[in-house]
Amino acid sequence: MITPKDVVGRSLPKIDAPAKVTGRAVYTADLAMPGMLHARFLRSPYAHARITSIDTSVAEAMPGVSAILTAFNSPGPLFTNSKWDATAMGRLPHKDQHLFDLKVRYAGEPVAIVAATSVAAAEAAAEAIMVEYEPLPVVTDPMEALASGAPLIHEERESNLAAVLPIHVGDVEAGFAEAEIILERKFQTSRQKQAQTEPYACAAAVDPDGLLTVWTPNQTPHPVRLKLAEMFDLPASKVRVVVPHIGGAFGGRGGLMAEPWVATLAMKTRRPVKLVFDRAEDFIGTEARHPITINIKVGARRDGTLTALHVQSYVNAGGYLTVSTNVTGVHGNNFLRLYHCENRWFDGTVVYTNAPVSGAYRGFGAPQALFALEQVLDELAEEVGLDPLELRQRLMLKAGEIDPWTGLPLVSYGLDKCIEVGAEAFGWKERHTRKAESTYPWRRGSGMALLIWVSGTACLGDGLMEGTAATVRFNIDGSVEMATGATDLGTGVLTTLRQIASAELGLPPEKIHVIAHDTQITPIDAGAHASRSLFNCGNAVRMAAADARRQVLEVAGGLLEASPEDLELSGGEVFVKGAPGRSLPLAHVTRVAYKKVTEVQGRANAPQANAPGFAAHFAEVEVNVETGELRILRYEAAHDVGRAINRRIVEGQLEGGIVQGLGYALCEHVHVDPETGTVQNASFMDYKVQTAADMPPINLHMIEVPDPNGPFGAKGAGEPGLIPVAGALANAIADAIGNRVRELPMTAERVLHAYNSIQGQGGEV
Amino acid sequence: MALPEFTYLRPGTLDEALSMAAAHSGDAKFLAGGQTLIPILSMRLARPAALIDLGRLAELEYIRIEDGELRIGALTRHRAVAENEEVRAACPLLTAAVSQIGHAHIRNRGTLGGSVAHADPSAEYPLAITVLGGRIEMASAEGRRSLPAGEFFLGPLFSALGPEELVTGVAIPLPDPRAGWSFREMVQRSGDFALVSVAVLLKLEDGLVQEVAIGVGGATSIPMRMAAAEAALVGRAPTVEVIREAAAAAAAEVDPTDDIHASAEYRRNIARVMVRDALLEAVGRVGA
Amino acid sequence: MKQMETVQVRIQVNGTMHEVAIAPNRLLADFLREDLALTGTKIGCGQGICGCCTVLVDGAPAKACLMLAAQVDGCAVRTVEDLDRNGALTPVQQAFVECGAVQCGFCIPGMIMTAEALLDENPDPSETEIREALANNICRCTGYVKIVEAVAAAAKKR
DSSP: OOOHHHHTTOOOOOTTHHHHHTTOOOBGGGOOOTTOEEEEEEEOSOSSEEEEEEEOHHHHTSTTEEEEEETTTOOOOOBOSOSHHHHOOSSOOOOOBOSSOSEEOSTTOEEEEEEESSHHHHHHHHHHOEEEEEEOOOOOSHHHHHSTTOOOSSTTSSSSEEEEEEEEESOHHHHHHHOSEEEEEEEEOOOOOOOOSSOOEEEEEEOTTOOEEEEOOOSOHHHHHHHHHHHTTOOGGGEEEEOOBOSOOTTTTSSOSSHHHHHHHHHHHSSOEEEEOOHHHHHHHSOEEOOEEEEEEEEEOTTSOEEEEEEEEEEEEESSOTTHHHHHHHHHHTTSSSBOBSOEEEEEEEEEOSSOOEEOOTTTTHHHHHHHHHHHHHHHHHHHTOOHHHHHHHHBOOTTSBOTTTOSBOSSOOHHHHHHHHHHHHTSTTHHHHHTTOOTTEEEEEEEEEEEOOSSSTTSSTTOOOOBEEEEEEOTTSOEEEEEOOOOSSSOHHHHHHHHHHHHHTSOGGGEEEEOSBTTTSOOBOOSOTTOIIIIIHHHHHHHHHHHHHHHHHHHHHHHTSOGGGEEEETTEEEETTEEEEEEEHHHHHHHHHHTTOOEEEEEEOOOOOOOOEEEEEEEEEEETTTOOEEEEEEEEEEEOSOOSSHHHHHHHHHHHHHHHHHHHHTOOOOBOTTTOOBSOOSTTTSOOOOGGGOOOOEEEEEOOOOTTSGGGOOOOSSTTTTTHHHHHHHHHHHHHSSOOOBSSOOHHHHHHHHHTSTTOSOOO | OOOOOOEEEOOSSHHHHHHHHHHTTTOEEEESSOTTHHHHHHTTSOOOSEEEEOTTOGGGOOEEEETTEEEEETTOBHHHHHTOHHHHHHOHHHHHHHHTSSOHHHHHHOBHHHHHHHTOTTOHHHHHHHHHTOEEEEEETTEEEEEEHHHHEEETTEESOOTTOEEEEEEEEOOOTTOEEEEEEEOSSTTOOOSEEEEEEEEEETTEEEEEEEEEESSSSSOEEOHHHHHHHTTSOOOHHHHHHHHHHHHHHOOOOOOSSOOHHHHHHHHHHHHHHHHHHHHHHTTO | OOOOOOEEEEEEETTEEEEEEEOTTOBHHHIIIIISOOTTSOOSOSSSSSOTTEEEETTEEEEGGGSBGGGGTTOEEEOGGGTSBTTBOOHHHHHHHHTTOOSSOSSHHHHHHHHHHHHHHOSSOOHHHHHHHHTTSOOSSSTTHHHHHHHHHHHHHO
């Protein structure tokens, strides 16, 4: 007998792990096809310029060159890089870019692409293309871009204002009038890069029948397919997106980064074409986390009650819009969600600049919000003389209350448990006594932050769709195939989905073959984003498995002369409940079914639901007040994950998220020269992804409060690890040095500056 | 990106290597471990007509202690120096410096000659050799010469090395075994080039500083001796107050510039803290 | 474009001797991936920082993107493909699978080559020694927690 409890909660090894540890797993860059050409972009050195001429004659005559695309022969249709327009309804990003234009809007924008018989030939030809630019004034700062007289980046628009996202609830003016304390603060966040170890890559081929196949490490294959069909005016049935193993995504690999360019080359040359970015290109040519300038004002009473919250954020979109409006919406809602406040006002001003394009990255606008909000709450706590944790406990949403973002009640709620477990493990109450343990030049401090998150974007308004489906098929011999639209970014979601099917079918997981990563044979799915895959696809898989089981039991009922409700499927047998003698092998049942030409195939669409996950993070740091260097002495992260179906996989998601959060907080930033708009650290040498030797100890606490809408109670865990880290660390640093760092990343230099800015401090070296 | 095209030459002897360089009139580059040169070529920051692979010049791979000098051949890999017990006993400062170069994989391949010739002001070898008073030995088809480190390093990635000239090794006078020493770096991430690095070698006589060499890297355009800071110490007892004074002098002497990793002002502050700590550490090691 | 003269080399890769004429500007990483179709060796940065291309050259870990193929003339190179025997994993590989150390997997071949070399040299490393060795390689998914755990577990089993 195999029951759900044999599978759900077990840390089974990942399906793809053996292929990956032996080097057999194929990534996009590893693909080789007969006759394959190699592509290379020529990218603009200017952040803002008009292109007056492009001479490809020398390049075209070079050996091995097959095709060169530029604005003069392949402008392509107007499109948006964002995936949302393919699968969502409601407020959509406007289309604002072409494959190639006669104007470039950020440094690194593609100006031409070459296909040639070797990488070296393509590179040499790209170098030989003569482009004449007429440089235009560059603006990389959103405030400057909004000022009158700023260079206009999209000339068909009236200004560089790309969009405004307002969220206005209640009457903030009345709220501030009522306030006994008003705090007004400004924060600046950084440009963090996903920095997947795999540089982006893409391959495409067109078969003689007109089927366009695109191989891409993209986390949203179905939306990409629909977008390519629209761009090339092809029926969706003639576009196939195949996803090889993905070398990391973290939100940054939705939408279109290379696909339409490479597809155009494949269509033009009628040969397979592959493009592999180099590391510098990946830094400048793919999206990064939005730098946001946040002006926040809170009004409160002496007891800590919030009377008004007013946030004005300026969001640096870069040269094109992509998902900036969606990111801004999520950003805004994360100020206005967890803590009670009747009068809330958020304006998200999305601004075009000549900075590189910003986009989706794990947390999608929320890490920026929490960096500001969680610090302001600590300042308020100090102001009203409350423990920061106690203030939050007074203000935060409680079980059963309505989540203001989704409009739905919190039907599962583990935040109180996260706080209890995290604070206990951390020794929150004893933190002040530990301060005395540090000796000069080290100073100790503690801080915390709370999080409410989502499992997907369903119910978040704006008509966002979380469509997904799954099929579970019994073959004639009783073996099982499960097809899902889910994309496994390395997260392990396919392994977990198989456990869900296994639990539902009473079959060992290894008996279930997983079909995924190919739009031609998988059901539709909105893509891997918003911590949704396990939740949404898991529901679909579970329902499809239940549907398939129901069909098996129906056939078996006829054979066993029993009502299907009295039958059970487990361990490859169908038997009558309570009468173990009356049973049939599954393979016998499926064979009979096939003879009746009834393939047993369960199908399901996931319901539109959401399940907020929660977290409480506690950090203790020591700051060297002579150098600003930081040591993290302890980090306790308690996460409500609903139910950990594969515990080790969930731990891996949270640990990896927290470490990216540490990088965000302390050292990662893509430097953009304000004069030229060029990226100054487009390498792993100068962009500081931390190593195993740089890691502090991190203790994870998994809180399992099952959600009634989640598959076996599970909630999303992809993003929550990252989101609260910068806020928690900022609070710990402030506690240590007595001043706040309001700009990310909180480098040693900024920490030292904050310390020395307080009169009477610093200088005693 | 693919490497640019070049003629590949693999001499069997030093003389052969030098005449190859002469034949290319300065448009050839010597390839040793490649840990710096290969990425420079990949990024197309250099396009030499020829690459002279020194991999077979076993004659330049040596570590010798003779005539009061530590002599290391240009093709000696960092790992060999870092793990050499004689070097550790005779010149622990150098062991400490070389052990902090990059990570193990880089130390497996990288060589002394490559590091010295690249003349990165934040690299370990240049600073250590400067403070230890070493000489850089060079050769070309014209002949051999050597220069003290202070005359060899001329600016960021810029040295006295001629275009057809090869670093063949270094000669470092053995420090007094009772001398105290320190080699410290501040890095943003394990294995990185230092924001600021400091090396100190210090001798006491009757409780007074008899000789001291203080060098700073990262906050200067070359690995640089801190003359004023040294002068502030010589002939005085190295009390905390005196050391602070010397550190302040060093902070006034360094010549940092702003870059994306740190401002000049921050580097200056850090240099002061690090010089102080390095001096305290060196004093603590005197006679040990 | 003038044709570069090729260089005749003898390189043993995973036990097989290859006597070939190669272009001198061919990187070892490209030689392995393109000429020998050993795509387990990954290229993540091309500057010797990420370590995804780590292979063993005469037993010592080295970054294949920082070496010309011509430089390993006469050397023995081992790549990740040489570890398992007909699907039977080494203790290091097995530990990576069991400990959940693998997420996207792009860094994993390099991580594993580093770990194999570490344990060959130091069969009983401390956690600090493991972390220092693994600092040669960047992983963006795991936060290194389970990778460090896997190397420690493999050390016990070897």
